[in-house]
Amino acid sequence: MSLQGEGWYADPQDGRRLRWWDGERWTEHTHAREAAGSGRSHPRLGTGWRALAVVVQLALLGCVATSAFVLYTDLAILDFVEELALRPDGVDVEDGVRIDRLMALSLVDVGATLLTGVLFISWHYQLHNSSRMDRSAMRHGTGWTIGGWLVPVLSLWRPFQMVTDVRRGLTGDGAARPWRLQGWWWGCFATSLAIGQVASYFYNRTNAIPEDDFPGYVDLIGTAAAWERWSAGLSMVAAMLAIVLVRRMTRQAVAEPAAA
Known part of the structure; x- marks a missing residue:
């Protein structure tokens, strides 16, 4: 041969x-x-998929906005904690109520992230499963565009690999390497999730603080906010990079003919 x-x-x-x-x-x-x-056979990419690509980008913009609000809330918490430490008499009950309200409102970021995740996975699944892909250049089954996010440990790298798989399918090059943009996106996203877990740990510890230990409660809230601000900032960057990535993949899928 x-x-x-x-x-x-x-x-x-x-x-x-x-x-x-x-x-x-x-x-x-x-x-x-x-x-x-x-x-x-595999379905063709129609106008519905292109419309979904636009919706995904709008949802990612929404994530940028909600992450920015979380960052604003964290900075407000840190200012409150610092003011309480330096000038206890300068802080009143209304300041505490304002912080509680901001923390409650910032939970909208969780819903925005989940909704965007569902939209992105659906968009990615349709692209990977479409007739546009050169299947001889791909290394993973389409089911991993969903399962890759759900399997513990494997979820740390399989979604990244599935984006690379789409690039191979779009170009017909089985040896194509990930986009550099893709690496920055996944790095920011994964680091944001890791730091967010640390922040959640400190937030959850406040549930074990006795009601009369207000200084201990404030200290934990401040520590959690100090970690979460970095998570929120990286989340904003990851969402903006994801918008560029979705636009690039969509443009390539629409503009270039499928490999023979």
């Missing part, structure tokens, strides 16, 4: 599969070969 450079070729061990040849040797990457006339 003569191999013309790197690419997907019939697996010498199993003709029902394709295996990636890197130009020098067979790699471990394989892909099921779709039999001709099997009747298996």
Whole structure:
């Protein structure tokens, strides 16, 4: 068998599969070969998918706004804690009520994040499952666009891999590497989640503080806000990068013909 450079070729061990040849040797990457006339087909990307791409970008803009509000709330909490430490007499009950109100309102960020996640996964699933993809260049099944977010530990990298899989499918290049933009997006997003978990730990610890230990409560709230401000800032950056990423993938899917 003569191999013309790197690419997907019939697996010498199993003709029902394709295996990636890197130009020098067979790699471990394989892909099921779709039999001709099997009747298996993938839907085309229509105007509904393009409209969904716009909705996803608007939802991401909403996440930028809600994360900015969380950041504003954290800074207000830190100012309150500092004022209470330096000038206890300069803080009254209304200041505490204002902080409580801001903290309650900032919970809208959780809903915005969940809604945006559902929209993004739906958009990503439709793209990965579409006829626009060159399946011989892809390494993962479409189900991972959903399952990759839900499986513990694997969720730390599989969603990132699935975006790379779409790039391979769009270009027909099975060896295509992730966009640099994609790396910054995932790095900011994952770091934001990790820091957010630390902030949640300190917020949850306030539930164990006795009612008469107000200084202890304020100290924990301040510590949580100090961590959460960084999480909120990174979340804003990740959402803005995600908008650019969605626009790039959508433009490429619409403008370029599917690989033969």
